[in-house]
Amino acid sequence: MTGAVDKRDCSLTLVLTVCSAAIGGTFQYGYNLAIVNAPTAYIQKFINETCVDRWGTALDSNQVVLIWTFIVSAFSLGGLLGSLLAGPMAIRFGRRQALLLNNCFILASAVLALGSRSARSFEMIMLARLLVGVNAGVSSNVQPMYFGESAPKALRGAVAFSSAVFNAMGIVLGQVTGLTEILGSEGVWPYLLASNAIPGLLQLLTLPWFPESPRYLLIDRGDKEACSRALVRLRGCDVSSSEMDEILEEQKAAGEARAKSPWELLSDRSLRRQLCIVMVASSSMMLCGNDAIYFYASYIFQAADIPTDKIQYATIGTGACELSSAIISNLLIERVGRRPLLVGGYALMACWAVVFTVSLCLQNHVSGMPYLSMACVFAYILSFGMGPAGVTGILPAELFTQMARPAAYTIAGSMMWLNLFLMGMVFPFIVNSLGQFCFIPFCGVCAASSIFVALVLPETKGKTVAEIAAEFEKPNIKDLDESEDSLHLSKTLAKVAV
Known part of the structure; x- marks a missing residue:
C-alpha cells in the first residue's frame, strides 16, 4: 500500500x-x-x-x-x-x-x-x-x-x-x-x-x-x-x-455480530476473567488513596511551616509530580511492560502508606517528621503516576476485542466513578474515626491490588488482540481438558464396576 x-x-x-x-x-x-x-x-x-x-x-x-x-x-x-x-x-x-x-x-x-x-x-x-x-x-x-x-x-x-x-x-x-x-x-x-x-x-x-x-x-x-x-x-x-x-x-x-451491551458482556463466561481484571483495576485506582493524599497535602505543608499564602504554590508541586512520573512511565511502558508498572506502582504506594502513617503518628513528637510527611506525599503521587494512573485505562483496549471493547469501557468507567463517589462520601468518616491511621485501609487496597494483578494479569506488551485473547483462553482450555479427563476416568470406573 x-x-x-x-x-x-x-x-x-x-x-x-x-x-x-x-x-x-x-x-x-x-x-x-x-x-x-x-x-x-x-x-x-x-x-x-x-x-x-x-x-x-x-x-x-x-x-x-x-x-x-x-x-x-x-x-x-x-x-x-x-x-x-x-x-x-x-x-x-x-x-x-x-x-x-x-x-x-x-x-x-x-x-x-x-x-x-x-x-x-x-x-x-x-x-x-x-x-x-x-x-x-x-x-x-x-x-x-x-x-x-x-x-x-x-x-x-x-x-x-x-x-x-x-x-x-x-x-x-x-x-x-x-x-x-x-x-x-x-x-x-x-x-x-x-x-x-x-x-x-x-x-x-x-x-x-x-x-x-x-x-x-x-x-x-x-x-x-x-x-x-x-x-x-x-x-x-x-x-x-x-x-x-x-x-x-x-x-x-x-x-x-453486533457490539455487545454491558449486560451481555457481564453474562459472557468466556470474558469473565478479563472483565474481573478490568473491574478490580478500575476500582483500585479510585480506592488507592491518591485523591486522599491531595486532601492531606495542605495540612502537611502547614505542619512543615510553609506560609499559608505560599501553600498554593507548594500544591502545584503535587500535580507536577504526577505529570513527571506519567511522562517517565510513558517513555518506559513499551520497554518495561504494563504488568510490572501496575504491580510496582501499587506495591510502592503500599510501602509509602506505611511510612506516611508512621510519620503522621510521630508528627508532634519527633522533629523533622513534617518533612518526611511531605516526602511521602510526593512519593505516593509519583508511585501512582508511574503505573496505576495510566495503565488502568489501557487494559480494556488490550484485553477485549472490538465488539466487546465499548461495553468493557462502560463497565470500567462506571466502577471508577462509583468508587470515586464512594470515596468522596466515606473519606471524611475514615479520617474522623481512624485519625492518623486513616491510610491503613489504602495500604491494604494497594497491597491487595498489587498481588491480584501479579497473579492474574498476563503481559500484553507487543501482542495483537488475537494473541492476548489466546493467552486468556489457556486456562479455559486447561479446565476443559481436565473435565474431559475426569469424564473419561468416570466412564472407565463405571465399566470396571460393571
Whole structure:
C-alpha cells in the first residue's frame, strides 16, 4: 500500500491526533478536578449570600458545607452518567465523533458557570459540575479506546498511556490557573469555572482534521477504503500488510455480530476473567488513596511551616509530580511492560502508606517528621503516576476485542466513578474515626491490588488482540481438558464396576 505521505509527516499526524483528542478529553478531567479547589471559600460565601437574599436568613456552616458537598459530588455522578453514555456514543457515532459531540456538555457547563453569580443561583453551579462530570465520564472512556485502536502495536501502550500524561497536565494547569494572581481571586471565580470551554473549543477546531479509528472504520462500519486511508495517514507511505491482515482477521472473527451491551458482556463466561481484571483495576485506582493524599497535602505543608499564602504554590508541586512520573512511565511502558508498572506502582504506594502513617503518628513528637510527611506525599503521587494512573485505562483496549471493547469501557468507567463517589462520601468518616491511621485501609487496597494483578494479569506488551485473547483462553482450555479427563476416568470406573 502506497501513498504520497512522508513517514515523518505521518508520525506527526499521529502525535497531533493524540494532542487534539486529549486536549478536550482527559486533559479536561484533570483540569476540572483542579480548578474547583481554589474558589471553594468564595463559592461557599456565595451560597450563604444567595440564601440570605432569597429567604432573609443565613445558613449555618454545616448547611453550607452540605450544599458544597452536593456541588462537588455532582461531578462524580455526572462522570457515572457519562460512562454509561460513552459506549453507546462510541458505537453509534464513532470514537472521534463521540469526542466532538462530548464538547456540548462542557460548553453548556461554561455558560451556566458564567451566569450563576448574575442569576444568584448556586443550583446553576451544581448543574454545571454535573455536566462537567458527564464530559469527563465520556472522554475518559472513549479517548483511550480511540488511542488504542489508532496506534500501531509497537506504540499502543505509549499512545494510550498519554491519556494519563494529559490528565496530569490538566491538573497542573488547573492549579496554576487557580492561583490568586490569575483566576483564583473572589471577583473572577465564575471565569475560572468557565475556563474549561477553551480546551473544548480547541478540540472542536482541530480534531475534525484527523482520521477516525481504523479498526472502527473496518470492523464496525465495514469500510475498508476509509480504514486504508486512515492507516496511511497515521502510519506512513508503506503500511504493513500484517496490520491490515490483523484487522481483517478480527473483522472475520466478529462476523455479523453486533457490539455487545454491558449486560451481555457481564453474562459472557468466556470474558469473565478479563472483565474481573478490568473491574478490580478500575476500582483500585479510585480506592488507592491518591485523591486522599491531595486532601492531606495542605495540612502537611502547614505542619512543615510553609506560609499559608505560599501553600498554593507548594500544591502545584503535587500535580507536577504526577505529570513527571506519567511522562517517565510513558517513555518506559513499551520497554518495561504494563504488568510490572501496575504491580510496582501499587506495591510502592503500599510501602509509602506505611511510612506516611508512621510519620503522621510521630508528627508532634519527633522533629523533622513534617518533612518526611511531605516526602511521602510526593512519593505516593509519583508511585501512582508511574503505573496505576495510566495503565488502568489501557487494559480494556488490550484485553477485549472490538465488539466487546465499548461495553468493557462502560463497565470500567462506571466502577471508577462509583468508587470515586464512594470515596468522596466515606473519606471524611475514615479520617474522623481512624485519625492518623486513616491510610491503613489504602495500604491494604494497594497491597491487595498489587498481588491480584501479579497473579492474574498476563503481559500484553507487543501482542495483537488475537494473541492476548489466546493467552486468556489457556486456562479455559486447561479446565476443559481436565473435565474431559475426569469424564473419561468416570466412564472407565463405571465399566470396571460393571
